[in-house]
Amino acid sequence: MERLIAYLDSIKARDPAPRSRLEIMTYPGVWALAWHRVAHRLFKARLYFLARLVNHLSRAWTAIDIHPGATIGRNFFIDHGFVVIGETAEIGDNVTIYQCVTLGGTSPDNGVAGKRHPTILEGAIIGSGAQVLGPITVGRGSRIGANAVVTRDVPEGAVMVGIPARATMVEGGQKTPGFLAYGTPCSEMFDPQTQKVELLRCELETMRKRLDALLAEQEPKREGIRDRA
Numbered sequence: 001m002e003r004l005i006a007y008l009d010s011i012k013a014r015d016p017a018p019r020s021r022l023e024i025m026t027y028p029g030v031w032a033l034a035w036h037r038v039a040h041r042l043f044k045a046r047l048y049f050l051a052r053l054v055n056h057l058s059r060a061w062t063a064i065d066i067h068p069g070a071t072i073g074r075n076f077f078i079d080h081g082f083v084v085i086g087e088t089a090e091i092g093d094n095v096t097i098y099q100c101v102t103l104g105g106t107s108p109d110n111g112v113a114g115k116r117h118p119t120i121l122e123g124a125i126i127g128s129g130a131q132v133l134g135p136i137t138v139g140r141g142s143r144i145g146a147n148a149v150v151t152r153d154v155p156e157g158a159v160m161v162g163i164p165a166r167a168t169m170v171e172g173g174q175k176t177p178g179f180l181a182y183g184t185p186c187s188e189m190f191d192p193q194t195q196k197v198e199l200l201r202c203e204l205e206t207m208r209k210r211l212d213a214l215l216a217e218q219e220p221k222r223e224g225i226r227d228r229a
Helices: 002-014 028-044 048-062 192-228
Strands: 064-066 077-079 083-085 096-098 102-104 131-133 159-161
Touching: 002 077, 028 048, 028 064, 028 077, 048 064
Parallel strands: 064 083, 077 096, 083 102, 102 131
Antiparallel strands: none
């Protein structure tokens, strides 16, 4: 019971909509995870048909498809439905995924067996509509923006946007303060209707910083040329 209460409280900390823990119990993501715990135990016991049967019932009820073989840590939160998580996906603690996300695998016709799906490390946030594909690693505390397509490893603390996804706004290795809904921050007063303008503004600011750094690197060389002249 204590673990259940801690789990529900972790969701409340990331979603201001519910008024009570009982309301959170109606969330499809909560039920999908509960069913997956059962299916995963059956899968580990090599009762594959029963595991798939539980998975099928869960998918029909919640509109969330989690393969019984996927490994999921504590306090995993799926906000809304239509999420697909593949067999060899690994998800760490305190990960948040929004609607219409796919943790997909590599093509089965390439003959490569084993690890085919991504690994999502602790505290990562994956925005709605994002596609994370292949046996890549999404670093701790990183953010995947809405509708991004990620096919390469994501550094710890990075914010990825676009197709293909690229780091922007926050450099890899840094941590952003607080919880960032949908994984796409730009300002404290973020307006979804101005998303494109905000992203362009943030990218421009990042380019300016990189240009300043390049100019600073070139300045000693210029002074040396002047001294020789």
